[in-house]
Amino acid sequence: MKNPNRKKWQERYEKGGLRDADFTSLSGRPLEPLYSWEDLEGYDPETRLGYPGAYPYTRGVHPSMYRGKLWTMRQFAGMGTADQTNERYKFLLEKGQTGLSVAFDNPTLYGRDADHPLSAGEVGKTGVAVSSLADMERLFDGIPLDRVSTSMTINAPAAWIFAMFLANAEKRGIPFKALRGTLQNDILKEYIAQKEWIFPPEPHLRLITDLMAYCAEEVPQWNTISISGYHIREAGSTAAQELAFTLADGFAYVEHAVAAGMDIDDFAPRLSFFFNSHLDFFEEIAKMRAARRIWARAMRDKYKAKNPRSWLCRFHVQTAGCSLTAQQPEVNVVRTALEALAGVLGGCQSLHTNSMDEALALPSEKAVEIALRTQQVIAFESGAANVIDPLGGSYYVEKLTDALEEEAERYFRKIDELGGVVPAIEQGFFQREITRAAYEYQMALSKKKKFHVGVNEFVNPGQTLEIPLLEIDESVERDQVERLRRLRAERDNAAAEKALRDLKAAAFGGRNLMPPLLDCARRYATLGEISDALTEVFGEYREQPFF
Amino acid sequence: MTDRRIKVIIAKPGLDGHDRGAKVVARALVEAGMEVVYLGLQQSPESIVRAAVDEDADVIGLSILSGAHMTNFRRVKELMEASGLGDRLLTGGGIIPTRDQEKLRELGIDKVFGPGDDLQGIVDYIRERAGRPSKG
Secondary structure (H helix, E strand, C coil): CCCHHHHHHHHHHHHCCCCCCCCCCCCCCCCCCCCCHHHHCCCCHHHHCCCCCCCCCCCCCCCCHHHHCCCEEEEEECCECHHHHHHHHHHHHHCCCCEEEEEECHHHHCCCCCCCHHHCCCCCCCCECCCCHHHHHHHCCCCCCCCCEEEEECCCCHHHHHHHHHHHHHHCCCCHHHCCEEECCCCHHHHHHHCCCCCCHHHHHHHHHHHHHHHHHHCCCEECEEEECHHHHHCCCCHHHHHHHHHHHHHHHHHHHHHCCCCHHHHHHHEEEEEEECCCHHHHHHHHHHHHHHHHHHHHHHCCCCCHHHHCCCEEEEECHHHCCCCCHHHHHHHHHHHHHHHHHCCCCEEECCCCCCCCCCCCHHHHHHHHHHHHHHHHCCCCCCCCCCCCCCHHHHHHHHHHHHHHHHHHHHHHHCCCHHHHHHCCHHHHHHHHHHHHHHHHHHCCCCCCECCCECCCCCCCCCCCCCCCCCHHHHHHHHHHHHHHHHCCHHHHHHHHHHHHHHHHCCCCCHHHHHHHHHCCCCHHHHHHHHHHHHCCCCCCCCC | CCCCCCEEEEEEECCCCCCHHHHHHHHHHHHCCCEEEEEEEEECHHHHHHHHHHHCCCEEEEEECCCCHHHHHHHHHHHHHHCCCCCCEEEEEECCCHHHHHHHHHCCCCCEECCCCCHHHHHHHHHHHCCCCCCC
16 A cells, blocks of 8 residues: 555554444445545546546436426326326425326226226226226326426336327327426336336337337427336345346337337437435435446447537436335335435436325325425435536446446346347346345344334334325225226217227338327227237236245 | 255235345245245235146245235135145235234234345244244
8 A cells, every 4th residue: 555644544544443233335345444646646527537427427418407406306206096196296286296196006007997907906096096087187287297397107018108298288289299297118127126017028129119200200399218226226236237137228219119120219318217326325316426427428328429419418316116125114204305305416307205105105295295395304404406416536336336337237237148138038038136135134134233213223112103194085096997888988989999900000010100109099099908908919918926 | 845945936916016025035045045925016915826836835924015915815824724824934025014914814824024134034034934844
């Protein structure tokens, strides 16, 4: 060691006696006790960091970041019926939220109607039930869709849910070009982590590419995909796995669209990302900074995108649902605040803060208000929005950013060796990596190498729950099934059936599927009917179960 | 019978894709010396009970984080009784509010596990209630 002072410190550190504790990161990354200028020897800030809004975007995607525009405060919400959720949206907008984010229920996420046998007991439980254009109309009733941006967390049936969204805008006379928002539409992470698919990967990828091509022409302000690490992390991955698998998915979408004949600069500026913000504050910030740098480099140098907007890794952040505890739920407010601050220091474009009661139920109105207020405290009180990338140049954060980048690069090479993302999914590679990480973390909790306050340490024995929870009444399912029955009786069935036949014909051929999907939506064909029509052509996907 | 390993069916009923907990628990049960048949996602109550009959399972564990626990536990319990598995243990876990846990007890499902419950507690409960001692 060159520096005598560092050597002196090292000796004193080693003699000082350490706590009997695990000093690895939440993801199990070994950490040094101190990072110093010697650790960044040879580091070139000009090429590694640059300036905000300029390549490689490590410090942020905009030159002015939060001085120009604060992140969008966007709370993911949906429960019960479309009417109930519409009421929640109006409540959130009135409390100062600046964008909407739709949570659909499980049947909708799987493209099933509320009266499908597997939907029993699930309707409206973890999100809003949307089975046709009629539900979409009620969901956004009275909400100015040309002024509020809307994010929709929907993947397998994203193209036909979006068709319903467009059909609703059309009926209300809102031009498609005025619509702003995001579709999650990220099927690869479904196979990897969230497990809500309908068809095998190839037809899903075709639908995604069709949607990108359609939006490039017709709905130019829409983010056609939100390539998501959130669910990968929730399924138990490490921070580096989340980073690597998400960006690898992004590369796969790019390659698919380019192979389909699209010009990269026609669709890449509308790609967006979605990351988790977990409890390890610095590791999360480093992950987000690394994501921007890796994406920019790959898009510019590997995929040869010319438009700098194609190089931007713009992302939404949600605090980690899996970090919340059912025990002492009020403490979740503190966890969420730390995670949200990491998201802001990581340079997110929009943010969802979880509510304290989400390990127990969908959030109550009170809980969601506190979650939104948490963002407002960070934005308007803490000073975190005053200076761009305030942790840039921190020895630790820069080393950690580099380390995450290197770990991601190792994963990219491994995925390439397996033949790419889809073959790696089919071989269960991602699923096994994540399952192993989840089990290791659970074991670390069991052995008290890692801590979860109120769960494996600082437990309040015999404490019963003291916060009010939202309950979804069983009548929601009955009502939704009844509404569907009425819809099928009252709509022009001949027109709906014709639209579905046309859709099947288009699916057999190679035509872009968005126009026939839009036509199905206009004719009030239901979500499940559209899924069934496409399944006849595309087939179903089944996962080989393993653990 | 006494030296037979405890055989557990782990399944995700309905449309819930959250399989982290189910997989972690399945692995912990195997580590504890039990035999686990993991059926995976999108199982119907019928397919779960059919598998339990075919496998002559001692325990059925359902993992449900989608809010559909009442519907699924009730139906699986009914089918177990109708299929001659009324004496086998039905348990599970997920996001299940206290109020619903009480309702499940009325159906004869004594205990379900939730976020933060220790793996060892799950292993111990199954060992104690499954009726056949484990080798492990």
